[in-house]
Amino acid sequence: MVNNMPITWKPIPVPQEVHAxxxxxxxREGSAMWKIVVKAIELYTTLQRKHWNIxxxxxxxxxxxxxxxxxxxxxxxxxxxxxxxxxxRRLIEKTLEQIRERIGVDTSELELVIEQYFKKPLRQNRxxxxxxxxxxxxxxxxxxxxxxx
Numbered sequence: 001m002v003n004n005m006p007i008t009w010k011p012i013p014v015p016q017e018v019h020a021x022x023x024x025x026x027x028r029e030g031s032a033m034w035k036i037v038v039k040a041i042e043l044y045t046t047l048q049r050k051h052w053n054i055x056x057x058x059x060x061x062x063x064x065x066x067x068x069x070x071x072x073x074x075x076x077x078x079x080x081x082x083x084x085x086x087x088x089r090r091l092i093e094k095t096l097e098q099i100r101e102r103i104g105v106d107t108s109e110l111e112l113v114i115e116q117y118f119k120k121p122l123r124q125n126r127x128x129x130x131x132x133x134x135x136x137x138x139x140x141x142x143x144x145x146x147x148x149x
Contacts, residue, residue: 022036022037062144062145063144063145065102065144066103066140066141066144066145069095069098069099069102069103069140070137070140070141072095073092073095073096073099073133073136073137074133074137076088076091076092076095077092077129077133080092080114080117080129081117081126081129081130084117084118084121086118089114089118092114093111093114096110096111099136099140103140103143103144104143105136105139105140105143106139107136109132109135109136110132110133110135110136113125113128113129113132114129116128117129
């Protein structure tokens, strides 16, 4: 039984060499072959998690930074959409300046749409605000993960 459930066995075809390695390890440990496979999968999963650990992997650090700016932007845009104010507009402008300087993408289109929405917070302008924000986020992802804007 595994986790108090009866085991249902299924064959998996593996190359003879892999079978031999699993069998040898099974004999060394005095453990069933399927348990060796489970341990190997658990180890692999752990190593994959560590690979994306932001303290170890520079790509994960980029992704973490990118996620922060995307969150910061979308939270600000959401609050602004609900209640446009000069204070909220300035916060967005500050975030856009950081995105321009730190990620290196053009934010001018969104800046114009934010101004337009401030003057006329209509449904049509809200839709444009949503679409332009989404477009900027796409450009941020492309730029930060190695492509071109």
